[in-house]
Amino acid sequence: MRFAVVVFPGSNCDTDCVKAVRDILEQPVDLVWHHEKRLHSYDAIILPGGFSYGDYLRTGALARFSPVMEAVQETAEKGKLVLGICNGFQVLLEAGLLPGAMRVNDHLQFRCDIQPLQVANNHLPFTLEYEEGETIQLPIAHGEGNYYCDEKTLKQLQERGQIVFRYDGNNPNGSVDDIAGIVNEKGNVLGLMPHPERAVHDWMGSADGAKMLTSMLRYWRESHGAA
Amino acid sequence: MYKATITVRLKSSVLDPQGSAVKGSLHSLGFAEVENVRIGKTLEVWLDSADAAVAREQVEAMCQQLLANPVIENYEFQLEEGA
Numbered sequence: 001m002r003f004a005v006v007v008f009p010g011s012n013c014d015t016d017c018v019k020a021v022r023d024i025l026e027q028p029v030d031l032v033w034h035h036e037k038r039l040h041s042y043d044a045i046i047l048p049g050g051f052s053y054g055d056y057l058r059t060g061a062l063a064r065f066s067p068v069m070e071a072v073q074e075t076a077e078k079g080k081l082v083l084g085i086c087n088g089f090q091v092l093l094e095a096g097l098l099p100g101a102m103r104v105n106d107h108l109q110f111r112c113d114i115q116p117l118q119v120a121n122n123h124l125p126f127t128l129e130y131e132e133g134e135t136i137q138l139p140i141a142h143g144e145g146n147y148y149c150d151e152k153t154l155k156q157l158q159e160r161g162q163i164v165f166r167y168d169g170n171n172p173n174g175s176v177d178d179i180a181g182i183v184n185e186k187g188n189v190l191g192l193m194p195h196p197e198r199a200v201h202d203w204m205g206s207a208d209g210a211k212m213l214t215s216m217l218r219y220w221r222e223s224h225g226a227a
Numbered sequence: 228m229y230k231a232t233i234t235v236r237l238k239s240s241v242l243d244p245q246g247s248a249v250k251g252s253l254h255s256l257g258f259a260e261v262e263n264v265r266i267g268k269t270l271e272v273w274l275d276s277a278d279a280a281v282a283r284e285q286v287e288a289m290c291q292q293l294l295a296n297p298v299i300e301n302y303e304f305q306l307e308e309g310a
Binding site for chain 1 (some may be wrong): 245
């Protein structure tokens with residue numbers, strides 16, 4: 001299984017993603033500059049966290065027009081896996097690959113913490129290895145993670161099982177329905193605010209993010225008859 | 228040359244935490260009459276367009292495609308010639 005980690009001007013969690021894939025999955029992974037227009041040789045694309053283009057207008061708004069985003073869109077349409085973490089989630093929202101928008105945290109503070117989450121849907125390529133309703137610990141670090149969508153969209157997300165992770169206990173940013181991560185209708189594009197790549201070894205404080213990567217590999221092997 | 232002054236604001240249905248914080252500060256300064264504060268942003272864009280109608284169309288497209296996020300924001304703009 002071949003991974004690409006897209007690097008925007010301002011990405012700073014890109015190397016963490018590469019290391020997580022190498023450490024946990026031992027699969028090939030390349031850093032791909034945002035000018036790249038071809039991603040067809042990859043099976044999964046990761047949009048890492050950071051501050052693409054300084055996020056001067058809105059988070060993710062300018063990154064959405066990077067040449068690579070057209071290829072990300074095509075990759076998503078083919079059913080390959082796309083994972084957007086933190087700023088990567090914001091880019092997916094701005095690009096329309098996921099519904100909704102991101103607002104400033106309701107308390108206006110940047111929040112950096114270890115956050116308990118509940119796995120709301122474990123039938124997805126990204127969550128196969130988790131238990132339904134399992135509580136996991138992942139780090140968060142964001143100032144604009146307050147997910148918003150209108151009521152109609154929220155109802156659709158709830159009914160179609162597109163809410164993947166919810167904040168457990170304290171909601172750190174005020175997001176609608178305690179949403180921490182959502183998936184598209186097809187289930188192959190996931191965006192989440194917490195950082196699974198920063199929680200793949202016990203010495204990091206939690207290794208719960210590793211299962212997201214092993215889920216992706218398991219899904220890919222099963223769908224390629226290599227299980 | 229035309230100058231567009233664009234105002235982008237959160238939709239009224241979307242909570243504006245920055246506005247709420249400023250309202251709190253205005254209250255603590257003694258401005259008890261303040262009932263609500265909403266914060267938006269102003270963008271100034273200069274365009275070398277053929278005429279005002281074209282400029283208007285172009286600014287409209289810019290707002291829809293990039294400058295505002297229609298999920299949470301509204302926009303409006305004014306156009307001046309020779310500014």
